[in-house]
Amino acid sequence: MKILGFGVRGQLLAVLVATFQCGAWPVAAEPDAPAAGPSEVQKPDALKPDDPKSDSFTVKDEAAKLEAATSAPAPAQTPAVQGEASKPEGSADAAKSEPAKDTALPEAAKDATPKAAEAPVPQAPAATASATTLASDPVIEAVRRKLSDKTVTGKLNDDDAAAVAAFYGSRPAPLWVKDGSFTSAAKSAIDELKKADDWGLEAKAFNVSDLASAPSTDAQADAEFKLALAVLKYARFARGGRVEPLSLSNILDMKPPLKDPKTVLTEISVASEPDSYLRGLHPKHPEFEKLRQALLKARGRDEPEEKIDEALKIKLPETGSVKPGSEHADIALLRKRLKVEAPSGSNENLYDDKLQAAVKSFQEAHELKASGLLNEKTRKALNREGEPKKVDAKGRAELIIVNMERWRWLPEELGNFYVMNNIPEFTSRVMKGGAEALKQKIIVGQPTWPTPVLTASMEFVIFHPEWGVPDGIKVKELLPRL
Numbered sequence: 001m002k003i004l005g006f007g008v009r010g011q012l013l014a015v016l017v018a019t020f021q022c023g024a025w026p027v028a029a030e031p032d033a034p035a036a037g038p039s040e041v042q043k044p045d046a047l048k049p050d051d052p053k054s055d056s057f058t059v060k061d062e063a064a065k066l067e068a069a070t071s072a073p074a075p076a077q078t079p080a081v082q083g084e085a086s087k088p089e090g091s092a093d094a095a096k097s098e099p100a101k102d103t104a105l106p107e108a109a110k111d112a113t114p115k116a117a118e119a120p121v122p123q124a125p126a127a128t129a130s131a132t133t134l135a136s137d138p139v140i141e142a143v144r145r146k147l148s149d150k151t152v153t154g155k156l157n158d159d160d161a162a163a164v165a166a167f168y169g170s171r172p173a174p175l176w177v178k179d180g181s182f183t184s185a186a187k188s189a190i191d192e193l194k195k196a197d198d199w200g201l202e203a204k205a206f207n208v209s210d211l212a213s214a215p216s217t218d219a220q221a222d223a224e225f226k227l228a229l230a231v232l233k234y235a236r237f238a239r240g241g242r243v244e245p246l247s248l249s250n251i252l253d254m255k256p257p258l259k260d261p262k263t264v265l266t267e268i269s270v271a272s273e274p275d276s277y278l279r280g281l282h283p284k285h286p287e288f289e290k291l292r293q294a295l296l297k298a299r300g301r302d303e304p305e306e307k308i309d310e311a312l313k314i315k316l317p318e319t320g321s322v323k324p325g326s327e328h329a330d331i332a333l334l335r336k337r338l339k340v341e342a343p344s345g346s347n348e349n350l351y352d353d354k355l356q357a358a359v360k361s362f363q364e365a366h367e368l369k370a371s372g373l374l375n376e377k378t379r380k381a382l383n384r385e386g387e388p389k390k391v392d393a394k395g396r397a398e399l400i401i402v403n404m405e406r407w408r409w410l411p412e413e414l415g416n417f418y419v420m421n422n423i424p425e426f427t428s429r430v431m432k433g434g435a436e437a438l439k440q441k442i443i444v445g446q447p448t449w450p451t452p453v454l455t456a457s458m459e460f461v462i463f464h465p466e467w468g469v470p471d472g473i474k475v476k477e478l479l480p481r482l
Contacts, residue, residue, distance in 0.1 A: 136172055136173075137172065137173045137174060138217045139173075139174045139177055139217055139220045139221050139224055140168060140171060140172065140173065140174060140221075142217050142218055142220070142221030143168050143174075143221045143224055143225050144168060144169065145221075146221065146222075146225050147161075147164065147165045147168065147169075147225075153165075156229065157232075157233070157236070159260075159261050160229060160232040160233065160236070160261050162261075162262075163232060163260075163261035163262045163264070163265055164225070164228050164229065164232070164261075164265070166262060167228070167262070167265045167266075167269075168228075174220070174224045175224070175228070175269050176189075176223065176224050176227045176228070177211070177220045177223055177224045180211065180213075180214060180215050180220060181211060182211060182223070185271075185274050186227060186274075188273060188274045188275045189227065189231060189268070189274040189275060189278065190208055190227070191275055192274070192275035192278045192279065193206045193208065193230055193231075193234060193278070196234065196237075197299075198292070198295075198296060199238070199279075199282055199292060199404075200291075200292065200295060200400070200401040200404040200405065201234070201237050201238070201242070205233065205237070206230040206233060206234055207226055207229075207230060208223070208226055208227050208230050209222050209223040209226045209227075210223075211223050228265065231264065231265070231268060231274075231278070232261045232264055232265070234278055234281070235259055235261065235264045235278070235281050236258060236259075236261070238278070238281035238282045238408070239256055239257055239258045239259055239281060239408060240256030240257070240258070240405065240408030240409045241256055241258050242405065243405070245409055245453075251450050251451075251452040251453055252409075252452075252453050253452055253453060253454040254409040254410075254453060254454065254455060255409075255455075256408060256409045257410075257411055257412045259281065264281075282408075283407050283408055283410065283412070284412075285407055285410065285414070287407060288404060288407040288408075291400050291403055291404045291407065292404065294400050295397055295400045295401065295404070298393055298396045298397045298400060299393070299397055308386060308388060309386075311336060311337055311338075311339055312337075312385055312386035313386050314333060314336050314337045314386070315383050315386070316330055316333050316334060316337065316379045316382055316383060317330060317379065318376060318379045318380055318383065319376060319379075320374075320376075320379075321373060321374065321375045321376070322351055322373070322374040323351070323373060323374075324351050324352075324353070324355075324356040324372050324373070325350075325351060325352075326350075326351055327347065327349045327350050327351070328349060328351065328374075329349055330374070331348065331349045331350065331351050331355070331374075332348040332349055334351075334355065334359070334374060334382075335348060335355060337382055338355070338358045338359070338362065340354060340355050340358045351374070356372040357372075359372050359373075359374060359378065360372045362378070362381070362382070363378060363381075366381045366385075368381060410455065411455060414431075416432065416433055417430075417431070417432050417433075418430075418431055419431070419458065421442060423444045423445075423451050423453075426441055426442055426443075426444055427439065427440070427441060427442065428440050428441075428442045449476075449477070
């Protein structure tokens with residue numbers, strides 16, 4: 001079972017950390033659905049010249065080794081010569097009875113070994129095939145040269161650089177470029193990267209090269225390299241890796257469920273629809289999708305000014321004070337402003353109990369002293385409420401994006417049974433099977449002593465627990481008041 005917490009409020013990620021402290025929400029991952037993070041991958045060195053994958057691996061070298069092995073006297077236990085090159089030409093029996101790798105040859109084969117040395121050395125078909133397999137595309141070789149350049153890889157995310165090096169280190173042909181043009185898979189991925197803004201990301205963050213007509217090998221390698229990195233960056237951002245939560249505040253004890261970049265490259269390379277694969281990296285929580293739809297709506301059109309109630313347009317003189325029970329000319333205006341009619345046949349200028357109750361309610365709603373007195377502060381607040389208000393579409397969109405980002409930090413799967421604590425709402429919800437099983441009010445921290453935001457596995461529940469005041473609360477909160 002998981003216990004989770006979430007703040008509905010938020011501000012720009014890079015701007016106000018204080019809001020995150022005020023709007024925190026504990027969250028937890030079930031044992032069966034741990035938050036997944038990228039595995040530690042060591043950044044490989046550039047291929048060495050003596051590496052079998054390098055250009056110095058030749059059939060001539062293999063033939064020389066084979067000749068030395070076959071011309072030497074056979075020891076008591078002669079290691080088997082690997083590959084088809086160890087069979088005498090024209091020997092069908094030798095092909096059928098080829099010994100397994102790293103095993104001793106049978107006695108008959110030992111006797112035949114010196115004779116095999118007298119015959120011309122065969123052309124080692126196995127070595128020839130291996131060399132052919134390792135012969136890389138010029139674009140791949142150019143990509144590998146980029147990966148060996150510290151000035152290029154030094155600017156990259158370490159995990160992404162290691163994943164790209166491993167991916168192209170064993171790949172014989174490009175994934176995204178073919179015959180000087182982007183493949184259909186590449187075009188599908190690029191189209192989705194351009195729609196990143198619809199998911200609360202920024203399309204300009206994913207740099208992809210254009211391919212002009214008849215591009216050079218280096219230009220194709222640059223396009224291949226940058227698209228692979230853009231895909232990995234998108235995958236990281238989609239899973240909440242755009243910013244480290246703890247870098248914003250130490251109360252944000254969250255670990256975004258990042259996907260291993262090696263896995264991303266492997267999966268997208270075989271995906272029939274790369275665009276669909278990229279979309280599938282985003283959170284699948286219903287709340288995240290609702291926020292995304294709200295973002296699209298906020299960006300879709302300019303919001304008109306809100307219509308103002310005619311009663312709100314009534315202005316009161318901003319000076320003077322009127323006590324309940326007295327008569328004053330401003331009371332008639334106050335009745336129209338608050339929509340409180342005078343009793344039939346009574347004096348409209350009389351400040352009666354019913355109007356006083358309405359004034360107190362207004363004062364409480366606007367964080368004023370609920371005295372019932374029509375004073376200057378109350379008059380100004382009444383007049384200010386009727387001023388035109390234009391919807392801040394940009395501010396609303398930014399607020400939605402911040403909340404989408406915080407949903408990315410949650411476990412990929414919340415499970416069938418979990419608890420969600422919404423700190424700004426002072427509410428806890430127990431969810432089971434997608435439905436709300438229990439809802440109750442909770443006590444939370446304050447801006448100066450905020451409740452931490454976390455995800456954890458719930459092991460047990462204590463009803464009516466014993467609780468003593470912790471020393472920290474005694475010293476930091478109670479003592480100053482005393």
